[in-house]
Amino acid sequence: MPTTLPPALPAERPLVSVDLAIFTVRADRLHVLLVRRPADASEPFPHQWALPGGFIQVGRDQTLEDCARRKLLEKTGIDSPYLEQVGAVGSATRDPRGWSVTHVYFALIPSDDVVLQPGANASEAQWHPLIEQAVTESLAFDHAQLLSQAIERLHAKVEYTSLPAFLCPEPFTLPELQRSYEIVLDRAVEKSAFRKRIFAQAFLEETGETRITGKRPAALYRLRYRDRPAYFPRTFSPRS
């Protein structure tokens, strides 16, 4: 018999929270939503910019994702954006109030839908372009690192999914979608190869309408599935 049997339940429990990296495209730039920490000096990191988020409310949130959706709704008024868990970070030191673990989600919302809610707790919320490294690298807690993880995930998945489509207000044209890819990837994309690749997966529906923007009209599309992205083919000797 071991000298110290592990207790059935731990005496002390960590703080559990959710943090959100909410992305949108404004003025041809990728933006992330940040909120100011309360100015109250009794709170950690007063008045600094941070990712929106908060503690799990055991009596209110049924699941982790519920909590993330609740936060998202509170801040933006959006109730069904694309939402994906990035990962969890937990340590004894990341929050001065004690051992804590947070769960990072990223959300993609079309710029049109953005209606910033006048914070329930009077907190200031603002869109910041990712270009502003002075801001995004000096966030409260370890949020700069969390944001980096979210961006890294987004960058990686854009290469082989239709994620940027969730940033486009529907209906959208193909050049608009391409621009969305270019903004997220931060590099130019070949028009012809892009079209072939997009149409190789059948995740777009033609609306039949066109958008007249001065020159030749562009065909309008909408997503066939609002809840999940399309995946472009990988390659590892897939037997034909």
Added chain:
Amino acid sequence: MPTTLPPALPAERPLVSVDLAIFTVRADRLHVLLVRRPADASEPFPHQWALPGGFIQVGRDQTLEDCARRKLLEKTGIDSPYLEQVGAVGSATRDPRGWSVTHVYFALIPSDDVVLQPGANASEAQWHPLIEQAVTESLAFDHAQLLSQAIERLHAKVEYTSLPAFLCPEPFTLPELQRSYEIVLDRAVEKSAFRKRIFAQAFLEETGETRITGKRPAALYRLRYRDRPAYFPRTFSPRS
């Protein structure tokens, strides 16, 4: 001023745990390590098979990953396998003892290194082939779902990383590595294309030695980096 200001700290905190899907290859099959829940009827899911894991010990684990490594060391005696976080699942109902959130990691260990530790708390640990769906689909808690997530991640990443190399005892031959891919992918892989793809990334070091296994000797390799996999190239119009 809102009627209910959110409390600075939550009154009630969830249970926080880590669960591990530890994979290895035995007898040409992918296996996962499972442990039996204590027979004590006061515990949830007594005597059922479950993923190894446990609650965070706030006084002992500095980080989430520390906790995962500690569990891994306790069960297998391995202290530096490949370890990757899959994600977190939290809900009010997944543990009868209350709101809980668990963090799923998967680990890959070479079959040679496997030394099952006679459980510190006398719990029975055993390797189970993933073929045994009767077992892997009837685990305690939501562990069947957690295991599925881990397998799904593994399956996905094998397509574009060198992960199966972490399942091979070093040094290994190229055909052995190929077999490792085939076991994880559960399909045949083309020899010639495989070699070209592997050598296109420079993550293997030739030992200079060869393994004589009856027929023509095979060159032996070891990993250049033990801590991270190699990534095979993606494709999205990377401007040349």
Added chain:
DNA sequence: AATATAAGTGGTACTGTGCAACCTAACAAG
């Protein structure tokens, strides 16, 4: 020495991408 077998190499067909030229539908200027 002949044979069997697994390791390793080379070559061709095919497919998807990169690139660039071209066609097309609208508007605007004269």
Added chain:
DNA sequence: CTTGTTAGGTTGCACAGTACCACTTATATT
């Protein structure tokens, strides 16, 4: 009405990487 301009959309060719298959090489066995 004609012509030029511009952005959307299409076509075709060169190239690179893969699938497939045939071939060579090194060892053990008979």
